[in-house]
Amino acid sequence: MVQTLQEALEDSEIFRGLQHHPRTFRFTEEVRVVLTVVDRPPHLYVKEQDDGSLSVSGPMANVLHVMASSLNFTYHLIRPVDKIYGSELDNGTWSGMTGHIVRKEADIALSPYSRSVEKNKFLEYTHSIYYDFLQFVAGKGQPEIDPWGFLFPLDSVVWAALLASLVITWLAMVVIGSNNNEKGVGCFTWITDLFLEHLRVALRQDFCLEQRHGSERMLVLGWMVVTMMVTWSYSGNLVSLLAVRYIPKPLQTLRDLLDSSVTLIMTRNDIFRNFLLTVKSGDLKGLGNLYKVGRVKYQLSKTFPDVMENLVTKGHHVLFSPGLGLDRLAANYFANTGRCDFYKMRMALFPITHCIIGLKGNLLVRAMSYRVRAILESGLYDHWLMSSIPFSTVCRHAPSIITVREPLAINNLWGMLVLLGAGLLLALVTFCLELYVDKRCSDGAL
Structure with a gap:
């Protein structure tokens, strides 16, 4: 009969092996590990089978298979009823996957977590398998002609x-x-x-x-x-x-965003909002002020594809989200339309970690951390991640200058015409001055 993780850890030899040799440890007999999961595209996709069981796919599923093979365990997948990561409730309990871990209903949460000071007190984190940033994506302008x-x-x-x-x-x-x-x-x-x-x-x-x-x-x-x-x-x-036509990308820094009139679209995050409202100076304070003047709209992440197509492309809205999620949205948009109508601003804020978690002191999490580091350093996870997003790099370095074949028009040439007109006007003024000076000199000679 396959042992559960808790039963296996009661064996002192297994406990000492995990504690002192986590890098090379491997269960001698198969152990059953319970994992809690929720959808986290493009890292993890969860699908419910006809018999009610769950299956996973995506880069984090590949990580799970490596862990299971390396440590010699089998696994059972569960999903919280609310299908969320979890937050603390008024009665002090936790919902979502975090609740599964706290109540010891699951040993490991596979969907990648971000570190936080609050959760770090009772959760054990592996080494981060992927680093991301909160970034802004805006719509490109229409191709313009530079008259100069x-x-x-x-x-x-x-x-x-x-x-x-x-x-x-x-x-x-x-x-x-x-x-x-x-x-x-x-x-x-x-x-x-x-x-x-x-x-x-x-x-x-x-x-x-x-x-x-x-x-x-x-x-x-x-x-x-x-x-x-x-x-x-x-x-x-x-x-x-x-x-040549130039595609304008006017918003590149946080200051550009604050000085414009665009509206920021993001998911509701009260912790992030409260932090920005406490900043006393700098551009981050200006970002917090957007909440006060009504330049922030909240949308569910599942509506982001429609937001990108109907709002961001018009140039009056900017989407604020983790960078990889924005890459995925832009890639899907390109797959549907064949166009790259978006660009990322150079400004990136608040690094985000992606870790596998368990309850504080979970020795299996510590053993998995070494293997996560090996996967990261080998470049496997980045490879799996980019392979799961078709067209992920097509729009990343899309040119801001394009060429067209069309007849020349005033729009192309008005800069030269202005320069020509200014030169002719200056010549006319000079000629008039010469006539005036010559007449004065002639009158003086008489």
Whole structure:
């Protein structure tokens, strides 16, 4: 007859083996362990069979099979009536899986638990098998055209180098050509004309070399080669960049979120809420203030797929949940629609552990902890987890820049037109000033 765990621990040899050699311990005879479970996608899925018995699947089920094989035990699965992890009731008892453990109706809770100071007093935790964070997911904006994209074919360093080359070539020409300055031409006027001549070369305008001799001509030819190469590269890249569309991701930090008008959606968590309301300063205090101004909505986790599709995609709501759960929601959305309409903000808060638990002092939990660490360090759990979420990485690094093939329109070119108009207006003002100054000088001469 198979012994229960409590019966097996009454054997002093088994007790000492678990206590002193938990890393290598193995039951000599099969032991029956009772496990309490609830659904925790994507870590664990619980299914009730036709005969009323339970079966489990998912990454945590794989962990259970490794534990059963390594420690040589069989198991029986039970599930709390309320199908929850459990919380303390007004009469001091606990509901859910925690109640099963406290009342010793189960030896182990398989669904992964997060550590807490309150529960740490009476629960035994294994090493964390997975670490997660609370994260924010927001909807991407519609592809936008950058009207100043004509500046992007050249890097800022190239623009600076081109300007520096223009100045250096101009100054070299001033030094070399100082002895050839025509009589009757003012020094300032001559230097200015030299600069404008080199600028015309850069702008691919007409330029005459007949007045240049020797080293001056070679210097100008060198400058022409440089500007031609840069101009050809610029024009080729510009055509490509005009086809680029930028997908805005405006919310990246907690400060961005607080400064916006979006509403935060999350599951009801009074402990988390009470903590934020006690923070006295910083962005976390601002996050707590969202509760006071009505910018927080509570939703059940089972409604999150509809929330993602109908609210988050519109850009007015942000979903706040453990990061892996958000990855799963985005992966399912991609599987249904073929689109990646969401992005994670860079900000992550409050690390979350995922542990197997038992009652305080449970020696089996301590023995399982060593095996959990081995599974974690081997990368098996991450492999099982990612394999259980189809398309889990497709949208993780989705590009924020896309290219399209469509005719050029004012939306693409208005930045260049603004620059052209500003240049023509400046030229008109300069021309009017020249006419005015020339007229004043002519009147004075008379």
